[in-house]
Amino acid sequence: MDYVPHSQIPGHKVKQTGAVSLKGIKKQFNFKDRELKVLSEFSLDVQPGEFVSIVGPSGCGKSTLLRLIAGLDDTYDGTITLDGQRVAGTSLERGLVFQDHRLFPWMTLEDNIALALTNRQISKDAKAKLVADHIALVGLKGFEKAFPHQLSGGMAQRAAIARSLVNEPKVLLLDEPFGALDALTRVHLQGELQRIWLAQGSTMIMITHDVEEALYLGDRVVVMQANPGRITHTVDVNLPHPRDRASPVLHRLKDEILAELTNVPEAPNSVVRLIKGDDQ
Amino acid sequence: MKPDLKLILSVSSPLLLLIVWQAVTAFKLFPPEVLVSPTAVVAAFGEVIATGELQRHLSESLTRLAGGFTTGASLGLLFGLALALSKTVEQVFGPTFQALRQIPVLAFIPMLILLLGIDEVFKIVIIAKAAFFPVALAAYDSVKGVPKSYFEVSSLYRAPWWVLISKILIPATIPNILAGVRLSLTRSWLVLVAAELIVADSGLGQMMEMGRQMFRLDIVMVGVIVAGVIGFGLDRLFQLLQAHALRWKTA
Ligand SMILES: Nc1ncnc2c1ncn2[C@@H]1O[C@H](COP(=O)(O)OP(=O)(O)O)[C@@H](O)[C@H]1O
Ligand SMILES: [Mg+2]
Numbered sequence: 001m002d003y004v005p006h007s008q009i010p011g012h013k014v015k016q017t018g019a020v021s022l023k024g025i026k027k028q029f030n031f032k033d034r035e036l037k038v039l040s041e042f043s044l045d046v047q048p049g050e051f052v053s054i055v056g057p058s059g060c061g062k063s064t065l066l067r068l069i070a071g072l073d074d075t076y077d078g079t080i081t082l083d084g085q086r087v088a089g090t091s092l093e094r095g096l097v098f099q100d101h102r103l104f105p106w107m108t109l110e111d112n113i114a115l116a117l118t119n120r121q122i123s124k125d126a127k128a129k130l131v132a133d134h135i136a137l138v139g140l141k142g143f144e145k146a147f148p149h150q151l152s153g154g155m156a157q158r159a160a161i162a163r164s165l166v167n168e169p170k171v172l173l174l175d176e177p178f179g180a181l182d183a184l185t186r187v188h189l190q191g192e193l194q195r196i197w198l199a200q201g202s203t204m205i206m207i208t209h210d211v212e213e214a215l216y217l218g219d220r221v222v223v224m225q226a227n228p229g230r231i232t233h234t235v236d237v238n239l240p241h242p243r244d245r246a247s248p249v250l251h252r253l254k255d256e257i258l259a260e261l262t263n264v265p266e267a268p269n270s271v272v273r274l275i276k277g278d279d280q
Numbered sequence: 281m282k283p284d285l286k287l288i289l290s291v292s293s294p295l296l297l298l299i300v301w302q303a304v305t306a307f308k309l310f311p312p313e314v315l316v317s318p319t320a321v322v323a324a325f326g327e328v329i330a331t332g333e334l335q336r337h338l339s340e341s342l343t344r345l346a347g348g349f350t351t352g353a354s355l356g357l358l359f360g361l362a363l364a365l366s367k368t369v370e371q372v373f374g375p376t377f378q379a380l381r382q383i384p385v386l387a388f389i390p391m392l393i394l395l396l397g398i399d400e401v402f403k404i405v406i407i408a409k410a411a412f413f414p415v416a417l418a419a420y421d422s423v424k425g426v427p428k429s430y431f432e433v434s435s436l437y438r439a440p441w442w443v444l445i446s447k448i449l450i451p452a453t454i455p456n457i458l459a460g461v462r463l464s465l466t467r468s469w470l471v472l473v474a475a476e477l478i479v480a481d482s483g484l485g486q487m488m489e490m491g492r493q494m495f496r497l498d499i500v501m502v503g504v505i506v507a508g509v510i511g512f513g514l515d516r517l518f519q520l521l522q523a524h525a526l527r528w529k530t531a
Contacts, residue, residue, distance in 0.1 A: 070436065072435065090435050090437075090438060091438070092438060095436075096436055098429075100429075102429055102432075102433050104430070104433075104447075104448065104451070104452075105528065105529075106452075106528040106529075107528075115433075115437060115443070115447060116437040117437075118437065118439045118440060118443045119437060119438040119439060119440060147528055163437075167437070
């Protein structure tokens with residue numbers, strides 16, 4: 001199948017902003033008696049409007065990486081820029097969705113989303129409209145006054161996505177956003193996230209441990225390895241969105257990534273599969 | 281459970297207690313000078329109300345409680361917050377605080393009498409001391425216990441500090457702080473009645489002490505019952521306030 005850049009997909013708005021550049025990132029945690037090197041010489045360039053998926057074994061520094069980009073942690077070596085500007089601290093231009101929804105239990109859904117707008121110098125009406133629009137965007141109309149404990153896991157995660165989008169960030173960082181959800185809800189929300197991405201055109205960097213999810217959504221899949229965390233492999237997914245989950249290309253890429261993750265060369269893996277197939 | 285059944289169940293144990301009490305006195309298991317009958321207590325209750333004695337002592341006690349509790353609880357709140365938010369305060373006062381709170385309030389009474397005499401100040405101080413520690417401890421623990429993730433979310437959206445305090449820190453800590461305040465209210469009342477029993481010229485405890493000295497055990501029992509009912513009522517009132525403040529939990 002020919003590669004269709006996402007910028008040419010009908011209906012996909014691509015903004016000219018949202019280029020994220022990571023150069024030579026080194027991050028370590030210092031303990032009393034030792035230091036833990038978490039990221040080493042990590043470099044990655046993400047194009048405006050691109051969807052990059054990151055997969056890697058747990059503990060390889062994926063969450064740490066997103067926290068650095070988000071500005072929650074400023075102690076690292078190397079440079080992180082957004083549209084050429086060095087990032088320092090948190091900013092409304094960079095949104096972050098955690099694996100747990102992190103909604104405040106004492107606030108209604110709309111109050112939770114409105115909290116994200118407390119630093120915006122816009123009128124009350126404009127804020128209310130932004131909140132309402134984003135609740136509608138994630139399909140939660142009618143639940144404005146609901147408290148988080150009244151929402152299902154999937155709904156709460158949608159609410160968290162709405163909150164992270166309400167400031168229309170140039171880049172949205174997602175840290176295993178669907179990791180805690182059941183398989184069916186996950187598939188459903190993947191579709192929703194894709195629809196939102198195609199409509200909004202912001203850059204997305206998503207961490208996931210689900211290789212299929214990474215391939216289904218990503219323009220590019222980055223594979224990391226641990227100790228220290230670094231990129232060992234990059235896969236371009238030259239398929240238009242939305243994709244056919246059953247596509248043979250995706251399956252071949254999945255095998256390639258899984259092989260990389262388990263550090264087993266690709267060929268023996270295929271042989272094993274062939275033999276198994278013969279047995280049946 | 282049906283509300284009327286709930287009511288029946290909740291009054292059943294005090295009722296049983298009353299029946300046992302009446303039976304014990306009817307069979308004269310104890311001399312009547314030691315254990316008076318419920319009917320005698322009802323009569324004494326009527327008497328102290330008619331003379332206005334109960335009202336006078338009770339209002340004295342409640343005024344003291346209000347003064348001491350409010351002082352102690354507010355100071356406790358401020359101190360607990362300072363202890364949790366400032367490293368310096370924690371280093372300087374932390375160990376002393378942890379040690380002092382282990383000493384029972386009543387153990388301070390002899391020393392405080394020497395220092396302050398038995399005037400009003402003494403009673404206020406002793407109640408304030410009782411109210412101070414549960415609130416201080418609750419405030420300290422709950423602020424220390426605010427999850428880091430709350431601060432991170434606030435930082436991600438660059439919420440101004442007053443939003444952080446009013447919309448995040450206060451709601452996050454209020455359940456535990458209120459529980460501490462409730463405990464301190466009950467403690468204050470217990471300590472107040474106990475302190476009045478030992479030294480006072482007025483108040484519910486003193487009414488009981490005077491009754492004891494005059495062998496009016498019926499009046500002592502009136503005091504015991506009123507102390508219990510007031511303590512129970514204060515706790516209940518506070519519980520309602522707590523439920524109101526924490527509506528979101530059950531909404
Ligand atoms: N705040 C921290 N202090 C010390 N070590 C940390 C901290 N955060 C993460 N780590 C360590 O850094 C490594 C990478 O963590 P993380 O980025 O959460 O991995 P991943 O998200 O890929 O599973 C782990 O070994 C983890 O224990
Ligand atoms: Mg992680």
